[in-house]
Amino acid sequence: MKYYLVTGGAGFIGSRYIQMLFDEMGDDVFVINVDKLTYAANLSRTAAFSERENYEFVYGDIRDERNMEVLFEQYPVDVVVNFAAESHVDRSIAAAGDFMNTNVLGTHVLLDCAKRLAPKARFVQISTDEVYGAVKKRPFRESDRLLPSNPYAASKASGDLLALSFFRTFGMDVIVTRSANNFGESQHEEKLLPKLTKCAFLRCEMPIYGTGAETRDWIAVEDNCRAIRLAEQYGRSGQIYNISDDHPLSNLESARRIARIVGKQTGEQGLARLIKFVPDRLGHDFRYALDTSKIQNLGYKPTTEAQFEKRFKQAILGLLERFRTEESLPKVKMPSKEDIFDLLVEERYERIRKEIEENK
Numbered sequence: 503m504k505y506y507l508v509t510g511g512a513g514f515i516g517s518r519y520i521q522m523l524f525d526e527m528g529d530d531v532f533v534i535n536v537d538k539l540t541y542a543a544n545l546s547r548t549a550a551f552s553e554r555e556n557y558e559f560v561y562g563d564i565r566d567e568r569n570m571e572v573l574f575e576q577y578p579v580d581v582v583v584n585f586a587a588e589s590h591v592d593r594s595i596a597a598a599g600d601f602m603n604t605n606v607l608g609t610h611v612l613l614d615c616a617k618r619l620a621p622k623a624r625f626v627q628i629s630t631d632e633v634y635g636a637v638k639k640r641p642f643r644e645s646d647r648l649l650p651s652n653p654y655a656a657s658k659a660s661g662d663l664l665a666l667s668f669f670r671t672f673g674m675d676v677i678v679t680r681s682a683n684n685f686g687e688s689q690h691e692e693k694l695l696p697k698l699t700k701c702a703f704l705r706c707e708m709p710i711y712g713t714g715a716e717t718r719d720w721i722a723v724e725d726n727c728r729a730i731r732l733a734e735q736y737g738r739s740g741q742i743y744n745i746s747d748d749h750p751l752s753n754l755e756s757a758r759r760i761a762r763i764v765g766k767q768t769g770e771q772g773l774a775r776l777i778k779f780v781p782d783r784l785g786h787d788f789r790y791a792l793d794t795s796k797i798q799n800l801g802y803k804p805t806t807e808a809q810f811e812k813r814f815k816q817a818i819l820g821l822l823e824r825f826r827t828e829e830s831l832p833k834v835k836m837p838s839k840e841d842i843f844d845l846l847v848e849e850r851y852e853r854i855r856k857e858i859e860e861n862k
């Protein structure tokens with residue numbers, strides 16, 4: 503039995519990763535998902551596996567040292583995958599405090615607990631291409647210097663550097679992955695593709711920053727998870743792995759594609775008329791691009807253009823369906839802190855103790 507401590511697993515990418523772990527390992531894995539359930543979380547993303555015997559959801563904050571210690575004491579953690587983060591650039595420009603707290607301090611608490619209580623565990627820090635800043639000439643390599651442009655990217659760069667320092671100073675088994683922009687049907691609607699899809703669906707203005715020429719590299723969430731999994735399993739300790747499929751689209755092109763897909767589906771052509779240029783984002787990076795030879799050396803095969811087109815279309819259709827049926831989505835019930843504490847200390851402890859005993 504392998505024990506995974508996944509943080510931020512009620513988020514967009516973390517929930518997909520947990521699903522992948524269960525798909526691959528079935529009953530031979532035990533996953534503890536720690537999530538603070540911020541506005542970005544949604545437990546409907548975990549509904550497919552939430553009833554499994556080998557899954558535990560823990561409502562908790564990665565900054566809460568005592569809570570994290572209890573988890574590391576209770577479970578013989580083999581792998582930590584740290585997805586938990588404040589992840590929306592625009593929010594970090596409006597107010598960066600939570601980004602520093604979770605993405606920097608939270609990462610430190612987690613690293614420190616792992617160092618003390620699970621020193622042999624592999625620690626996978628999930629990061630972003632945004633830490634490099636805007637690309638100028640060639641795609642960024644992992645060894646390139648970091649030049650983040652916005653507070654979100656700066657907080658993620660800090661988390662990466664902290665994680666790598668724990669490798670160098672304490673010999674911890676650390677891996678960092680830096681991926682391009684993800685897309686998928688369960689993404690929060692504040693992010694670009696869901697936002698544009700919802701606007702097209704509702705026939706309201708589709709806002710695009712500046713001239714729309716800014717270009718992002720896109721990767722389907724399942725492909726990012728596939729690559730993270732390779733890095734997690736076969737990556738070399740202390741290494742960074744860029745993850746991208748090299749499918750760049752300008753923001754304007756993304757909006758036009760979405761307008762076409764939604765229009766075809768709803769039978770209303772010409773939705774691109776809804777595109778509206780709005781004042782540019784502060785510190786807006788023009789373009790990101792990654793050299794992905796390292797992850798490819800671990801066996802990652804980027805999607806072809808045709809596969810990408812298919813995944814992109816599927817994601818937009820999935821989002822469309824979600825917005826159509828949104829009203830019928832189950833409402834998430836927040837567990838009370840007392841319930842969770844009780845559960846943590848008694849039930850889980852007892853169960854895990856028995857399991858370890860049986861596995862001996």
Ligand SMILES: NC(=O)c1ccc[n+]([C@@H]2O[C@H](COP(=O)([O-])OP(=O)(O)OC[C@H]3O[C@@H](n4cnc5c(N)ncnc54)[C@H](O)[C@@H]3O)[C@@H](O)[C@H]2O)c1
Nearest residue numbers: 510512513514515538539540542543563564586587630684
């Ligand atoms: N979405 C992308 O395109 C993208 C691209 C590259 C890298 N990343 C990185 O991948 C990771 C996951 O991104 P996402 O899109 O799934 O984000 P998300 O915003 O959808 O999910 C983040 C999750 O973390 C949880 N969380 C936040 N603060 C927490 C805390 N203090 N303690 C415990 N849980 C907390 C939230 O409740 C949420 O469930 C992030 O680290 C992000 O920086 C995302």
